[in-house]
Amino acid sequence: MLQSSRFKRIYIACGYTDLRYGIDGLAATVRERFNLNPFETDILFLFCGRRNDRIKALVWEGDGFLLLYKRLEDGKFNLLREVKEFFS
Numbered sequence: 001m002l003q004s005s006r007f008k009r010i011y012i013a014c015g016y017t018d019l020r021y022g023i024d025g026l027a028a029t030v031r032e033r034f035n036l037n038p039f040e041t042d043i044l045f046l047f048c049g050r051r052n053d054r055i056k057a058l059v060w061e062g063d064g065f066l067l068l069y070k071r072l073e074d075g076k077f078n079l080l081r082e083v084k085e086f087f088s
Contacts, residue, residue: 013033057069
């Protein structure tokens with residue numbers, strides 16, 4: 001199990017991502033769609049497809065990417081599908 005305290009930042013890609021993408025496709029998504037550097041260490045990028053029971057994560061570990069895939073047997077991930085702005 002990954003510990004969230006290991007990461008400086010965690011980004012969740014709102015909306016839908018094609019989970020057929022591998023490392024190169026997800027890294028390109030991070031660069032082009034979100035204007036972020038996928039090669040920054042200690043950053044976790046999370047992607048959800050159309051089905052809410054699957055998620056992919058991408059992490060640069062300094063010497064290569066780590067790609068994680070999780071599929072829930074029962075239940076769904078509760079992720080944002082659209083960007084919302086919150087004001088205090």
